[in-house]
Amino acid sequence: MNLAEILDLRAVRLSHKAASKKRLFCEIAETASGTYGIPEPEVFAALSERESLGPTGVGGGVALPHARLDGLDHVRGVFLRLETPLDFDAPDRKPVDLVFALLAPEGAGVAHLKALALVSRTLRDPGICAKLRANGDAQVLHTILTEAQASEAA
DSSP: OOHHHHEEEEEEEEESOOOSHHHHHHHHHHHHHHHHOOOHHHHHHHHHHHHHHSOOEEETTEEOOEEEETTOSSOEEEEEEEEEEEOOOOTTOOOEEEEEEEEEETTOHHHHHHHHHHHHHHHTOHHHHHHHHHOOOHHHHHHHHHHHHHHHHO
């Protein structure tokens, strides 16, 4: 599994409107619907339900909201770089500006965990995060994310 399989270029955005977790989840749902055809209300509800179990801010300005949904054929991703960082109850208390949401099929136990580990590993790299924060073009952001893994493997 690699990020290019999970993350469509159309699902990479620079967000100007996410002023709260609720608004962020709405934007993720809109993006997932437009890119992958997943119904917005289902994405929003699943992300909100998962977040109610515990915050998905992982530290370093990164959040990894994730949820399982019926009707998906494989794991899908949405990446947002936030113009205005949000409080995400991260362990280090730093606000979040890099958000990689994962949406997995209801029965995708191992695939979901592998995708979460892959995204987490990628966004733990301070160099990759610095590049993501320094760029505002969706194509460039997508390339940084998908090529990071390729250069790690080499």
